[in-house]
Amino acid sequence: MHNLVxxxxxxxxxxxxxxxxxxxxxxxxxxxxxxxVTVLPSxxxxxxxxxxxxxxLLDQLALLPGSDISRFVSQNPAKVSQLLANPPSARSTSAxxxxxxxxxxxxxxxxxxxxxxxxxxxxxxxRDAANRRYLHQSLSRLEASIAAGAGRAxxxxxxxxxxILKQVQRTLKRAAxxxxxxxxxxxxxxxxxxxxxxxxxxxxxxxxxLVPGMFFTVQGQMxxxxxxxxxxxxxxxxxxxxxxxxxxxxxxxxxxxxSWIGYTTPGALxxxxxxxxxxxxxxxxxxxxxxxxxxxxxxxxxxLVTHSYGSTAAMIELAKGGVSVDALAIVGSPGSATQSAAKxxxxxxxxxxxxxxxxxxxxxxxxxxxxxxxxxxxxxMSVAGGVDVITRKPLAAAVGHLGYFDAGTEAMRNLxxxxxxxSSLVTDGTLADASRTIASAR
Numbered sequence: 001m002h003n004l005v006x007x008x009x010x011x012x013x014x015x016x017x018x019x020x021x022x023x024x025x026x027x028x029x030x031x032x033x034x035x036x037v038t039v040l041p042s043x044x045x046x047x048x049x050x051x052x053x054x055x056x057l058l059d060q061l062a063l064l065p066g067s068d069i070s071r072f073v074s075q076n077p078a079k080v081s082q083l084l085a086n087p088p089s090a091r092s093t094s095a096x097x098x099x100x101x102x103x104x105x106x107x108x109x110x111x112x113x114x115x116x117x118x119x120x121x122x123x124x125x126x127r128d129a130a131n132r133r134y135l136h137q138s139l140s141r142l143e144a145s146i147a148a149g150a151g152r153a154x155x156x157x158x159x160x161x162x163x164i165l166k167q168v169q170r171t172l173k174r175a176a177x178x179x180x181x182x183x184x185x186x187x188x189x190x191x192x193x194x195x196x197x198x199x200x201x202x203x204x205x206x207x208x209x210l211v212p213g214m215f216f217t218v219q220g221q222m223x224x225x226x227x228x229x230x231x232x233x234x235x236x237x238x239x240x241x242x243x244x245x246x247x248x249x250x251x252x253x254x255x256x257x258x259s260w261i262g263y264t265t266p267g268a269l270x271x272x273x274x275x276x277x278x279x280x281x282x283x284x285x286x287x288x289x290x291x292x293x294x295x296x297x298x299x300x301x302x303x304l305v306t307h308s309y310g311s312t313a314a315m316i317e318l319a320k321g322g323v324s325v326d327a328l329a330i331v332g333s334p335g336s337a338t339q340s341a342a343k344x345x346x347x348x349x350x351x352x353x354x355x356x357x358x359x360x361x362x363x364x365x366x367x368x369x370x371x372x373x374x375x376x377x378x379x380x381m382s383v384a385g386g387v388d389v390i391t392r393k394p395l396a397a398a399v400g401h402l403g404y405f406d407a408g409t410e411a412m413r414n415l416x417x418x419x420x421x422x423s424s425l426v427t428d429g430t431l432a433d434a435s436r437t438i439a440s441a442r
Contacts, residue, residue: 069111093121120290131186192218199256208419213308226259235416280313335367356398382429383411
């Protein structure tokens with residue numbers, strides 16, 4: 001039996017029991033077990049589970065048959081929400097999952113897909129399968145509720161959430177020949193959170209997370225944000241193919257881009273606060289630790305491509321020092337709570353900033369320091385357009401707050417290169433750009 005909470009010391013009254021597991025199982029243990037190191041009984045009593053939380057709850061759920069897991073999840077939605085709001089660490093979750101039998105993994109995924117699909121540390125293909133299962137279940141449940149003719153208020157809420165689910169469903173569809181898509185985050189509560197991967201997060205050599213800013217929602221922008229992730233993925237692949245002609249180490253390299261609306265972005269009423277940024281920072285940090293844990297031993301090159309308020313959230317997390325990335329691209333930023341790029345946990349000083357003409361948000365330093373100012377210390381990334389010195393093709397300028405991700409722009413070219421660890425080819429709008437050739441970079 002696999003059990004991450006199998007050892008609990010109850011002999012020392014100073015030992016704290018934040019999960020409540022010792023008191024919950026105490027009546028079921030022998031005196032010898034209660035006096036020192038204990039081992040939980042192999043047959044878990046489901047009635048004890050509501051008293052548990054965090055890793056203890058997840059660990060015990062994993063020992064139940066699927067029918068009992070389904071019953072607990074259905075009867076205790078608040079406990080499920082608490083576990084999603086404060087999940088176990090990715091490393092603990094990964095260890096739990098790896099120690100389960102295939103049948104136990106399958107039972108947990110099928111009976112509690114809303115948990116498994118959102119737990120960092122679980123393999124991404126499993127999370128994708130779980131989230132797709134829960135998406136299908138949620139669609140069926142809402143459609144049945146609407147068909148049953150609920151009250152007006154319920155009907156309005158149901159239709160709103162049905163539209164959110166259908167946007168996610170639409171986003172997962174892909175054209176023939178396009179990379180696979182993975183739904184690695186799906187939490188339909190409230191305004192919903194979701195993350196869709198273009199590519200394969202389990203195997204990609206280069207991974208770019210696209211972190212959006214204010215006014216972005218799953219309902220309104222999930223499809224379009226994922227289309228941008230697809231465009232970036234395509235641009236990265238074209239550069240890999242171009243570089244592989246003269247650099248054999250690039251042959252066979254793969255990419256994955258993540259359309260990450262994994263936090264609730266601010267709207268008109270809370271745009272002046274950093275509350276959403278702090279929450280987004282925490283959730284983004286969890287996601288980054290998750291990929292580092294799952295890909296341990298075969299770590300990809302990880303880049304954050306951040307826009308607007310999303311850059312503020314990302315810099316808050318990277319300033320904590322708990323997790324690091326290989327590169328950070330900042331565009332359209334309203335400011336950073338951190339005063340210097342040197343204080344961000346980004347390897348090899350790979351912090352880039354782009355500011356478009358007619359973007360009313362840049363240079364405001366609304367949330368602190370301006371990442372585009374020389375004193376911040378980030379590398380300039382040109383978004384002004386021109387002619388690509390390598391391909392000899394014209395590059396359009398990014399204009400306004402949303403123009404950074406338009407196909408064919410210098411901004412998208414540079415974002416793609418940053419994401420595949422080719423920072424030496426990123427243009428900065430100076431005379432030095434003329435010498436940024438593939439030959440000079442090798």
